[in-house]
Amino acid sequence: MMATKRVLHMNGGEGETSYTKNSLIQRKVASIVKPILEDTVKRLVSNISAERCWKVADLGCSSGPNSLFFVSNMLSVMDNVSMSLNQGTPRVLQIYMNDLFGNDFNNIFKLIPDFFQRIHGEKKENHVRCFIHATPGNFYGRLFPDEYIHFFHSSYCLHWLSQAPTSTRIAEPLNKGNIYITNENRPSVYEAYMKQFEKDFKLFLKSRSEELRSGGIMLLTFIGREKSHNMANPWGIIGTVLNDMVEEGLIEREKLDFFDLPIYGPTPEEVSQVIEEEGSFRLKTLKTVKIGWDGNLQEDVDDATVDSKTRALIVAKSIRAVFEPLLSANFGEVIMDELFSRFAMIVSQLIDTELESLEYTNVIVSMTKDS
Template identity: 40%
Template sequence: MEVGRVLHMNGGVGEASYANNSLVQEKVISMTKPITEAAITELMMCSSMAWRPGKILCMAELGCSSGPNTLIVAMEFVKIVSQLCRKHGHDQLPEFQIQLNDLPGNDFNSIFKSFAPSFHAQLLQELGSSAPYCFLSGVPGSFYGRLFAAKSLHFVHSSYSLMWLSKVPEGVEMNKENIYIASTSPASVINAYYEQFQRDFSTFLRCRSEEVMGGGKMVLTLLGRKSESACSKECCYIWELLALSLKHLLSQGLIEEEKLGSFNIPQYTPSLSEVKTEVEKEGSFTINQLEVSEIEWAACGSSGFCSQEYSKNGIDDGYNVAKCMRSVAEPLLVEQFGELVIDQLFENYRNILSDRMSREDTKFINVTVSMTRKE
């Protein structure tokens, strides 16, 4: 599987789109908002970032996807900087360059057609006629390589993107019928995943160290885990249940055993200590905050729980989580198994999720790190 070509969230604004099924990601951005706000405020207090007329501030949103979440942090960046400038008596606001990055398969068209206009309208509504100039740009490409000019970025943000690897790790052939790390995965498979994460995250940090200017800030949130065990249920369970749905299709003869055996999710969910180790090893950034948070799977639904009305309409928490996961994983699954089995796959998945969520405590674990580029 060529991850750089295949990996992207479902585009458009339809029922199975990421735009309509990314509520849990929105809630995570809200949960981590205090960390982001602190980083932006500290950035503007840094002596090397001192305000001056004609100043241009450049922010990058990495793994931006396409939907209402794409520009949430960009909006906060502009608003906080504008408020700080006015608080200190600067009537002329800086101009803002907002760089939106994702892999080439991302639906950039929807961003600029559906979401960018509302971004500018909201700026005018909240900041009035004196709202600063904001220039939005799409930057297709992998963040495991250089994307921007040297020392051009003041602030970098990424949420729910960096757990995706640049490729499926080599040496996972023994992970038969497990589509990700699982409790039954051999140690060699777990090590292969971890080593790929180390290579990728180190490369990411090295590339950003060249692009972020001294004193610049970076806030990253990724799916992770509290446990030091990489096969912990808290980070692997969501994929184990999808594997059960795939095995059901296999038993019905709807997919081939060889294709299931060769399918592995290009993702790694690190612990706090694993993130810290790689940042310190690369050496270009100082960690300001490193925190773990959690959010229930049920947050994928608008209610955050299974209401009686939803149940009557046949909509439950399993339905919401299945839709969320479909918006994320469908392109990978279509590439491997074809389009014809997708509806049945996610109907099975919904039933499995509904059953397990009714009996178990199911949560996503998030790791957030806020860093400063060393001068």
């Protein structure tokens, strides 16, 4: 089994299938979460108001302009909080951008000079000063010294597992013919995924609790699902396409049978249960918001003028930007164009019949370190 951390990264660069050009959904979700970010910062100000410099870590930052969107939001929120509370906020932000070693950090670095020039042009003389650092590494484990960070943020990352769950019988696939949980799976497949999520999330919480300062806070957003076991999602469609390609002899069946995506969308109840069992944090916010697979299109596009084929291509590009490195490592680069062309055709048909159900359920969680 390939090492997930070596191939789990978004498509780098700035090409047509890059994450840079196909991450509208992630940006829109960050905008939706901004009011919760503001509430979180207010709480942090009251917890550690005497601190002059806040150390803030963005876990799973990926690459492209979205990486700095959180920093921009954070600076904006701190200005708003300072005015609304009529008290000073820290004058220095030390930002740590974290992702796995395969992430395209160079893409972030190239954006920083223009980003600093823009924010300095928008702010007054007494604006919050900001310093940005890169911290490559796996967040399922330690990244920082003890009691070092004031605020952890992560968006659209924690649904990724450290590895796909495996069968208890080494010679047998866990989920034959599928790459993720389906509504028709045996309960054992769902249980294996849930156990892997529980193990990973508990390690994540333990690691962050050791790294957080007293009074520190975390704000996390990730793809989840409603309480039912309905597993409708784009990666289920990828599994359907791969099965078709196996039947046509384009992919070896064994490669499909022994490949499972290292991803799990928990329910809010599952998230709450793991936080409670791990015991390091006190839950403050737990809510869900929904957004369409196509990100409900660009802000400047009239929904009524966009046909199902165009919507489907937007979905296909956004999924390809995220999943292609992982899929090509297992099935080969040569089939990627065909795979995502077929994927787009199926999504187009679904949009014509089930548009309202093609939504991501996003779980938003804020918590404080339990002293």
